[in-house]
Amino acid sequence: MKRRPLFWRVYPYYFIVILLSLFLVAIYGAGEMRKMYIGQVTDTLEARAKVTERILRPLLLANEITLLNRECREISDVSSTRITVIDAEGTVLGDSYENPLVMEKHGKRPEIVQAYGGKVGTETRYSNTLQQNMMYVAVPVLHDSVVIAVVRSAVPVSEVEIVLTSFYRNIAIGGAIIVILAALVSVAVLRRLTDPLRALRNGAGRFAAGDLDSLLPVPATEEIADLSESMNRMASQLDARIRTIARQRNEREAILSSMAEGVLALDADGKIVSLNRTAADFLGLDIAQSAGKAFYEVIRAPSVLEFIERALRRTDVTEMEVTLPGASEKCFQVRAAALKDVSGARRGVVVVFNDITRLKRLESIRRDFVANVSHELRTPITAITGSIETLLDGAVDNSVDRERFLKMIARHSERLNHLVEDLLSLAQIESEIEQTRAKLSRGRVNDVIESSVAAFQEKSRLHQVSVTLSCEPGLEADMDQGQLEQAISNLIDNAIKYSDTGSSVAVEVTTSDEEIVISVKDSGVGIAAEHLPRLFERFYRIDEARSREAGGTGLGLAIVKHIVAAHGGRVSVDSELGKGSVFRVHLPKA
Ligand code: ADP
Numbered sequence: 001m002k003r004r005p006l007f008w009r010v011y012p013y014y015f016i017v018i019l020l021s022l023f024l025v026a027i028y029g030a031g032e033m034r035k036m037y038i039g040q041v042t043d044t045l046e047a048r049a050k051v052t053e054r055i056l057r058p059l060l061l062a063n064e065i066t067l068l069n070r071e072c073r074e075i076s077d078v079s080s081t082r083i084t085v086i087d088a089e090g091t092v093l094g095d096s097y098e099n100p101l102v103m104e105k106h107g108k109r110p111e112i113v114q115a116y117g118g119k120v121g122t123e124t125r126y127s128n129t130l131q132q133n134m135m136y137v138a139v140p141v142l143h144d145s146v147v148i149a150v151v152r153s154a155v156p157v158s159e160v161e162i163v164l165t166s167f168y169r170n171i172a173i174g175g176a177i178i179v180i181l182a183a184l185v186s187v188a189v190l191r192r193l194t195d196p197l198r199a200l201r202n203g204a205g206r207f208a209a210g211d212l213d214s215l216l217p218v219p220a221t222e223e224i225a226d227l228s229e230s231m232n233r234m235a236s237q238l239d240a241r242i243r244t245i246a247r248q249r250n251e252r253e254a255i256l257s258s259m260a261e262g263v264l265a266l267d268a269d270g271k272i273v274s275l276n277r278t279a280a281d282f283l284g285l286d287i288a289q290s291a292g293k294a295f296y297e298v299i300r301a302p303s304v305l306e307f308i309e310r311a312l313r314r315t316d317v318t319e320m321e322v323t324l325p326g327a328s329e330k331c332f333q334v335r336a337a338a339l340k341d342v343s344g345a346r347r348g349v350v351v352v353f354n355d356i357t358r359l360k361r362l363e364s365i366r367r368d369f370v371a372n373v374s375h376e377l378r379t380p381i382t383a384i385t386g387s388i389e390t391l392l393d394g395a396v397d398n399s400v401d402r403e404r405f406l407k408m409i410a411r412h413s414e415r416l417n418h419l420v421e422d423l424l425s426l427a428q429i430e431s432e433i434e435q436t437r438a439k440l441s442r443g444r445v446n447d448v449i450e451s452s453v454a455a456f457q458e459k460s461r462l463h464q465v466s467v468t469l470s471c472e473p474g475l476e477a478d479m480d481q482g483q484l485e486q487a488i489s490n491l492i493d494n495a496i497k498y499s500d501t502g503s504s505v506a507v508e509v510t511t512s513d514e515e516i517v518i519s520v521k522d523s524g525v526g527i528a529a530e531h532l533p534r535l536f537e538r539f540y541r542i543d544e545a546r547s548r549e550a551g552g553t554g555l556g557l558a559i560v561k562h563i564v565a566a567h568g569g570r571v572s573v574d575s576e577l578g579k580g581s582v583f584r585v586h587l588p589k590a
Pocket residue numbers: 490494495498522524525526527535540541542543547548551552553554555556557558581
């Protein structure tokens with residue numbers, strides 16, 4: 001159905017009703033008026049005829065026809081009425097407008113016939129004499145109860161019509177004015193009704209557009225006022241509800257985005273409903289581009305795809321470990337839980353990714369460590385027990401063998417001792433990182449370097465490797481002097497160990513804006529680039545035989561790394577195979 005404004009739905013009918021009722025009243029009123037006026041004209045004509053009859057009666061009885069005719073004209077002049085006198089035979093005796101002698105007999109005229117009957121005769125018809133419509137009233141002139149003549153008064157109908165026409169015109173003008181006034185008043189009345197409705201409609205439009213703050217005006221019309229108030233109440237409730245939802249959504253988003261776990265929510269069709277930053281990073285997705293897409297369109301990892309497919313099909317919680325291949329292989333524990341709506345119906349699934357890469361690595365480091373320790377311990381122990389058995393089997397009697405085996409026992413015992421010492425100090429440093437940090441005290445870097453270098457005088461002479469030292473005096477750092485000395489010593493020890501005879505090791509201290517850098521530089525065997533990242537791990541050795549030969553335990557650099565970390569610093573290494581290495585300890589400036 002075609003939509004039209006309320007105003008145009010009501011107003012035309014309103015207007016037609018006003019027009020029609022006014023028209024009917026006017027027609028009826030005009031009809032009644034006409035009847036009344038004509039009745040009044042007839043009464044007037046009758047009265048005039050009766051007065052005239054009184055005046056003319058003596059002249060009729062005296063048969064003064066000439067006088068009678070003149071009297072007719074005089075009465076006519078003063079009353080603006082045509083007066084005619086007709087005798088009982090129908091002959092016109094006198095007439096105010098025409099000579100009676102030339103007039104035809106009037107006995108057959110209907111009003112005259114009625115008057116002959118003793119009654120008042122009335123008639124409206126065309127006058128042949130005057131050539132126009134006339135209204136006639138005839139009264140009988142009685143003498144001894146006999147009609148001796150008839151006196152007739154008449155006025156032209158046109159005179160009556162003129163009066164009536166002006167009367168009709170006035171009614172029409174009045175009616176038109178009333179119609180215009182009624183139209184204006186009804187416009188005003190309708191506007192009073194439609195304006196608040198329009199305001200209501202506009203307000204509802206604003207509500208729909210999300211502007212719930214501007215309230216609707218409350219008009220004086222009771223029903224519309226109730227409606228306005230209800231809508232205002234509805235708007236403020238809606239506003240409160242929307243605010244609550246927005247707050248909850250913001251909270252949820254804040255929680256999701258700050259989570260270390262990746263969260264991915266899917267609907268029942270597998271379309272991505274929500275995805276937090278962490279999950280996007282884990283899966284290598286773009287949040288904006290992935291939203292609303294099916295998971296199999298965006299997720300590439302086959303293990304994750306398979307897991308999600310299974311989780312979407314199953315109703316209970318599922319859990320699994322997946323490994324995402326890539327530059328840095330990552331391992332996740334993935335859990336899925338059903339996403340349910342208010343009625344408890346299953347609407348999708350939430351998948352939570354927990355990055356357990358570090359945990360896995362730690363676990364494998366621990367496993368490796370235990371294996372390494374056992375392996376490291378087994379070698380000297382095997383050597384010692386082997387030597388003892390050989391001695392017991394009789395080698396003790398041979399002085400050369402005895403000395404050889406006892407020396408071997410001594411060497412391996414020392415090695416065992418080293419190993420246990422290193423392990424103990426590593427364990428201690430590791431467990432006491434926090435205490436060490438609190439214990440640090442201001443000390444001179446120079447002192448540490450000098451005493452470290454001094455401790456290697458003997459060894460450097462033995463290996464024929466010279467150790468040089470350069471350090472600007474007065475440099476200070478927060479340190480645990482004993483531990484720092486141990487770290488620098490480990491580096492110098494390695495530098496001498498992995499240097500060729502005749503070369504030199506340089507220990508230098510430099511400063512940058514934020515750091516004090518202690519570097520130990522040798523021109524020894526050097527290290528291939530692929531080993532550099534793992535060099536500071538426990539028991540990591542490039543050439544195990546050479547390390548062991550040189551009395552290394554594989555723990556020296558791990559100890560350095562831990563000590564430096566406890567000082568809030570870091571270690572770095574640059575090396576080139578065959579050319580030498582530079583190990584650096586970076587300490588924060590005091
Ligand atoms: P180790 O007791 O075997 O020396 P470290 O932890 O001190 O154990 O060193 C680990 C490994 O790093 C060594 O086995 C060696 O292969 C390598 N390395 C350490 N320092 C140097 C160096 N200055 N030059 C060459 N290789 C080195």
